[in-house]
Amino acid sequence: MIVMDVVLKPRYLLIVSSGKPEELMSMDEVFSRKIMAFYDGNGLKYESRRYVPGSTLKGILRSSATRVASLLGLSSCGEIEPNRINEKHEELNNFIVVEGKKVCHVCDMFGFPGGPKSPLRVSDGEFSKIYVDEFTRSSINRKSNVVNRGALYSYEEVILNSVIRFKIELVKDDDWMQRLLLASLVEIVYSGMGKGCGVSLYIENVKGLNTDDEIIRTFYELLVGEIKL
Amino acid sequence: MKGSYYEYVLKVKSPLILAKHLHRKIYVSESDYISGSRVRGALLTFLYEQGYSNVKEEAYNPSIIFSPAYPVMKEEDKPVIGHAFSFKSKIDGDGKVFSSLGDVRALKKKFKEKPTSLFPSSSPSGKEKGVIKSVLGKPLFFDGKYWREIKIKMFEVESTAIDKRMGRAHTRMVFGFEAIPVGVIYKGYVYDSKNILDKELGLRNNRFDIFIGRGSSRGFGRCEIEFRRIDYSSRIDEIKKFIYENRFVVVMAFSPFTFPVGPLTYSVAPNELKSNNWISFDGRLTLYSYIDEIGRKFFASFGRQRSFMSYSLLANMRRPMINVSVQGSLYLYDVDGDIESISNALYYAEMKGFSNLASLGLGIIRVFDHDFLWGE
Numbered sequence: 134m135i136v137m138d139v140v141l142k143p144r145y146l147l148i149v150s151s152g153k154p155e156e157l158m159s160m161d162e163v164f165s166r167k168i169m170a171f172y173d174g175n176g177l178k179y180e181s182r183r184y185v186p187g188s189t190l191k192g193i194l195r196s197s198a199t200r201v202a203s204l205l206g207l208s209s210c211g212e213i214e215p216n217r218i219n220e221k222h223e224e225l226n227n228f229i230v231v232e233g234k235k236v237c238h239v240c241d242m243f244g245f246p247g248g249p250k251s252p253l254r255v256s257d258g259e260f261s262k263i264y265v266d267e268f269t270r271s272s273i274n275r276k277s278n279v280v281n282r283g284a285l286y287s288y289e290e291v292i293l294n295s296v297i298r299f300k301i302e303l304v305k306d307d308d309w310m311q312r313l314l315l316a317s318l319v320e321i322v323y324s325g326m327g328k329g330c331g332v333s334l335y336i337e338n339v340k341g342l343n344t345d346d347e348i349i350r351t352f353y354e355l356l357v358g359e360i361k362l
Numbered sequence: 363m364k365g366s367y368y369e370y371v372l373k374v375k376s377p378l379i380l381a382k383h384l385h386r387k388i389y390v391s392e393s394d395y396i397s398g399s400r401v402r403g404a405l406l407t408f409l410y411e412q413g414y415s416n417v418k419e420e421a422y423n424p425s426i427i428f429s430p431a432y433p434v435m436k437e438e439d440k441p442v443i444g445h446a447f448s449f450k451s452k453i454d455g456d457g458k459v460f461s462s463l464g465d466v467r468a469l470k471k472k473f474k475e476k477p478t479s480l481f482p483s484s485s486p487s488g489k490e491k492g493v494i495k496s497v498l499g500k501p502l503f504f505d506g507k508y509w510r511e512i513k514i515k516m517f518e519v520e521s522t523a524i525d526k527r528m529g530r531a532h533t534r535m536v537f538g539f540e541a542i543p544v545g546v547i548y549k550g551y552v553y554d555s556k557n558i559l560d561k562e563l564g565l566r567n568n569r570f571d572i573f574i575g576r577g578s579s580r581g582f583g584r585c586e587i588e589f590r591r592i593d594y595s596s597r598i599d600e601i602k603k604f605i606y607e608n609r610f611v612v613v614m615a616f617s618p619f620t621f622p623v624g625p626l627t628y629s630v631a632p633n634e635l636k637s638n639n640w641i642s643f644d645g646r647l648t649l650y651s652y653i654d655e656i657g658r659k660f661f662a663s664f665g666r667q668r669s670f671m672s673y674s675l676l677a678n679m680r681r682p683m684i685n686v687s688v689q690g691s692l693y694l695y696d697v698d699g700d701i702e703s704i705s706n707a708l709y710y711a712e713m714k715g716f717s718n719l720a721s722l723g724l725g726i727i728r729v730f731d732h733d734f735l736w737g738e
Contacts (some may be wrong), residue, residue, distance in 0.1 A: 212533015
């Protein structure tokens with residue numbers, strides 16, 4: 134089992150939005166929040182805390198893995214529509230067999246509808262340092278070059294130098310999975326996350342990586358120091 | 363006592379999705395309890411990932427039995443649920459809970475002579491205003507003065523699929539999940555008949571993370587679990603004393619309850635609880651019933667039933683749906699035969715259930731020897 138802590142820092146304005154709580158209705162897009170419960174002596178009380186959902190982080194890793202898979206000699210169907218995934222898998226030349234079905238490497242690692250549980254677990258991203266600001270944007274009419282009527286939007290965004298930490302656990306030890314995971318992490322620095330936010334990242338507290346493999350070792354050495362553009 | 367008995371504490375560390383059905387494209391979660399089969403499955407998955415080789419054997423021949431976990435306010439609180447005669451006012455915002463039963467020994471008499479007093483339409487004491495409603499199976503806590511219902515405020519988590527080519531949300535692929543907030547504490551009990559948790563795995567008093575519910579690979583459902591061994595041996599004397607004094611026993615379902623009465627046939631209110639290869643005893647436990655003056659037969663089982671679904675990770679398929687009674691349901695059984703043996707069987711049924719369905723979190727009971735809601 135491979136376990137690693139990843140530290141991610143936004144290099145620009147990061148927005149990861151979700152449904153907004155009632156008290157923030159005045160804002161058009163708010164940063165994703167989760168509810169924390171605690172007992173205050175009378176009953177349960179609740180407060181919200183900003184975070185980056187594990188599903189967002191895993192989704193970013195998956196998109197990234199789709200882009201780098203072919204460079205590592207692995208396959209990716211690139212499909213997300215559940216009805217079409219099976220068709221795409223049938224067309225593959227480079228595949229692995231899971232429960233008697235052809236499956237691409239990315240789907241095997243990240244999971245696919247109707248398939249077995251994904252061996253990759255990504256935790257929620259928690260802020261160990263957070264700086265938040267509110268921004269207002271508008272859209273410009275291309276013909277008249279003036280602001281579109283009513284097109285004034287407000288956003289809550291996390292600004293640079295904030296620090297997000299999350300944990301990745303890979304239950305299987307296959308070398309190709311380790312390569313794909315590390316390569317995907319490196320690729321995130323180039324493609325960014327959220328709405329075009331560049332990031333820098335590094336890994337710490339790594340357990341179980343096969344550093345005897347040259348490709349894994351190369352990526353690992355790259356990721357131990359902070360990578361940024 | 364054979365085996366060991368533990369209480370387990372579950373602390374929610376990331377949003378927990380316990381989906382029970384899909385409603386208007388939102389997965390609705392249950393918050394009142396986490397079923398024993400979910401916790402057992404999560405522990406077995408953890409052991410499998412850690413390389414414990416006997417997981418498949420444990421899956422086929424269960425020896426570790428989990429009761430459901432109910433929310434508690436503090437780690438040291440005991441999990442408590444509302445029974446069939448517990449109610450609260452519909453307009454009382456405080457959620458104060460009261461009981462219409464009182465003395466458990468009087469249940470047989472009340473049921474036969476004045477059954478309507480067990481299901482009043484308003485508070486018998488008049489202290490609670492307005493029409494009342496049942497809190498059967500709902501988690502409760504004692505605030506020092508009154509029993510109150512624990513209500514967990516859920517929040518909605520939304521997720522969407524990103525189109526890999528366009529780099530934006532894919533049309534029609536927005537999913538909503540009801541999630542249990544971080545920080546909620548659940549508590550339940552576990553019976554380990556082969557002492558595996560302590561001797562082989564060294565999990566006693568250890569805290570570690572397991573994943574429960576939907577989306578565990580996406581960060582949801584991370585819970586910290588801790589097993590604390592408890593001494594339960596004095597309980598057998600309390601059960602024995604009640605049966606010797608009354609010659610009947612009131613059984614409360616501490617988990618959803620059903621009892622096998624034939625091959626693939628189950629009953630939510632069995633007329634007789636028979637000795638079987640899971641729990642054996644010398645004697646008879648017969649569901650109390652009476653026939654009124656116009657010939658109608660009434661059985662002393664109080665509660666509600668619902669359907670129960672579960673999923674086998676081993677077979678990767680859904681198990682057949684069965685009917686169960688809701689936790690908190692009460693049954694009045696007449697006792698006939700060797701009281702020592704029956705008390706012993708009921709003592710073990712509190713820990714490991716009445717049949718092998720206990721591995722799915724079904725049929726774990728409590729002998730209801732006093733009404734904890736009465737007078738408080």
